[in-house]
Amino acid sequence: MSATTTYNGNDTFHGWAASAKGAPLVLQEMTLKQWTEDDVEIKISHCGMCGSDDHYLCESWGPSTYPCVVGHEIVGTVTRVGKNVKYVKVGDRAGVGAQSGACQRCENCLTGNPNTCSDLKGFILTYGSRWPCGTPSYGGYADKWRGDQHFVFKVPDNMTNEIAATFFCAGITTYAPLKRTDVKAHSVVGVMGIGGLGHYGVLWAKAMGAKVIGMSHSDKKRDVALELGCDDYIVTSDKEDRKRYFKKMTHILCTGTSPDFQWEPYFDLLKVNGHFINVSLPKWDFPPFHTYDILKNQVFIHGSAIGSPNEIREMLKFAAEKNVRPWIQKYSMKDVNKAMENFRAGKPRFRFVLEN
Ligand SMILES: NC(=O)c1ccc[n+]([C@@H]2O[C@H](COP(=O)([O-])OP(=O)(O)OC[C@H]3O[C@@H](n4cnc5c(N)ncnc54)[C@H](OP(=O)(O)O)[C@@H]3O)[C@@H](O)[C@H]2O)c1
Ligand SMILES: [Zn+2]
Ligand SMILES: [Zn+2]
Numbered sequence: 001m002s003a004t005t006t007y008n009g010n011d012t013f014h015g016w017a018a019s020a021k022g023a024p025l026v027l028q029e030m031t032l033k034q035w036t037e038d039d040v041e042i043k044i045s046h047c048g049m050c051g052s053d054d055h056y057l058c059e060s061w062g063p064s065t066y067p068c069v070v071g072h073e074i075v076g077t078v079t080r081v082g083k084n085v086k087y088v089k090v091g092d093r094a095g096v097g098a099q100s101g102a103c104q105r106c107e108n109c110l111t112g113n114p115n116t117c118s119d120l121k122g123f124i125l126t127y128g129s130r131w132p133c134g135t136p137s138y139g140g141y142a143d144k145w146r147g148d149q150h151f152v153f154k155v156p157d158n159m160t161n162e163i164a165a166t167f168f169c170a171g172i173t174t175y176a177p178l179k180r181t182d183v184k185a186h187s188v189v190g191v192m193g194i195g196g197l198g199h200y201g202v203l204w205a206k207a208m209g210a211k212v213i214g215m216s217h218s219d220k221k222r223d224v225a226l227e228l229g230c231d232d233y234i235v236t237s238d239k240e241d242r243k244r245y246f247k248k249m250t251h252i253l254c255t256g257t258s259p260d261f262q263w264e265p266y267f268d269l270l271k272v273n274g275h276f277i278n279v280s281l282p283k284w285d286f287p288p289f290h291t292y293d294i295l296k297n298q299v300f301i302h303g304s305a306i307g308s309p310n311e312i313r314e315m316l317k318f319a320a321e322k323n324v325r326p327w328i329q330k331y332s333m334k335d336v337n338k339a340m341e342n343f344r345a346g347k348p349r350f351r352f353v354l355e356n
Contacts, residue, residue: 011035015069015142016336021059024337025141030069032146034133037082040152042094047140048073048166048328049343049352050196051256052098052281056128057340060283065128065136071354072098072126074140075155075165085149093155097168098306100126100137100147114150115308124148141336143356153312156320166196166326166351167319169306174200174253175315176307177277178208181300183251185209190249190269192236193256194221194228197279199327199350201253202228207322213245217258224349228327236265245269247297254278263289267299277302328353 011032016025033039053070055061074096078088088094102114103122117123124131126147127139137147155164174197183189187210191201194216205212206229214225214233222233234241242265249269257280266276267289276299278286294301307315318324331339333354343352 013138013142013144013146015138016333017067017069018057018064019067021064022057025340027334028067030067030138031135032144033131033135033137035082035146037084038149039080039082039146040078040085040088040094040149041080041144041146042074042076042096042152043079044074044076044140044143044145045161045356046075046165047071047142047333047354048169048196049339049348049354050098050169052169053139053141054340054344055281055283061281068127068136069138069140069142070127071140071142072096073165073167073169073353074126074145075161075168076145076356078152082149087149088152088154093161093164094152095155095164095168096126096140096145096147096152097172097312098126100124100129100151101131102150104150112310113308115306115311141333141354150309153309153316156316158320159316162328162330162353162355163325165353166200166328167315168312170196170200170351171319171326172307172312172315173197173279173304174255175204175318176311177279177302177304178204178251178253179311179314180304181251181275181277181302183208183210187211187250188213188245188248188271190215190234190245190252191230192252192254192266193217193280194225194230194350195256195346196348196351197255198253199228201255202230203324203326205251205253207318207324210251213249215252217256228350239265242269247271249274251275251277254280256280257282259284262287264293267293267297270297270299273298273300275300275302277304279304326351330355
């Protein structure tokens, strides 16, 4: 007899679903993936609101699949585990980020980088993908999540669920590339876009010992960015402001740009062998750059996608050690449409977290 038939619970959940591009989110009963012995079920207490949720609901990256339930900064209590599950047990508090599955066979998976799994069917995004059983994957604007243990992480004891949630996307997406490019004391890190990801970029770079420059598209966040820990602040469109950092930055972490983005003003800010790291995923493409511009100062250009499970565990440890805590504002899950409206208006300081 299969585990599914002996289970006393059920295979449905309630999620705040969109039925079409831009449609309001409506609570509806939906079907969970088919249970396997590698699965974990979580009663969701909190879910953060990511820029990618907005992109998916607005179809910034192409057509989305409906109905969809977005949300990939999920935290709650484990209510069920399959026989093969070793990472968490029933009763643990646990989180899930933007990835819920990987093929575990391709070279990227086998070398510890399943966040870059190259098997398009094996790579399962927390929402907008399909599980091997054929059921669509659904995210955390919901009461329940079910999925693969390999992408479920125990929440550290000294962290509440509401604080833990946003680490699983915004946190890891910014921690991993800063760590990989060796940000440390004497690094000078410019963080472009002081939003959900960007504010984590500031917190991590400070915790790694760097000097941090907030780089924002307007002057509106100056005070709050300094309060967050930035050592200085520049408005990216202001040429005079930028001049102060001509060839002074070791790293630029780009979490947000305007459609008129050009490379040259940012290359000008980097020291020799400096790193430009892009984690943003806007609906427009970056423009071409002049080949000589990357040669003359030996610039490294990086992209980074979320982070691997090992990097997630390392991040949680680092956050606990350095007491890195995101700035969040809570909304009741039932007010998700209001929260999304305020998110689109650029109001979060700096991450909205939905609470069941
Ligand atoms: N690489 C990955 O794995 C990964 C993971 C998660 C998210 N993402 C992507 O990362 C991006 C940021 O996500 P997020 O959750 O941090 O979003 P967010 O909270 O909305 O932050 C984006 C920031 O972009 C900045 N921005 C620059 N020019 C802007 C303009 N003209 N209009 C509005 N904002 C502008 C804003 O900061 P200022 O006001 O300070 O300029 C804004 O706060 C999204 O594209 C998302 O899809 C990528
Ligand atoms: Zn995200
Ligand atoms: Zn793979």
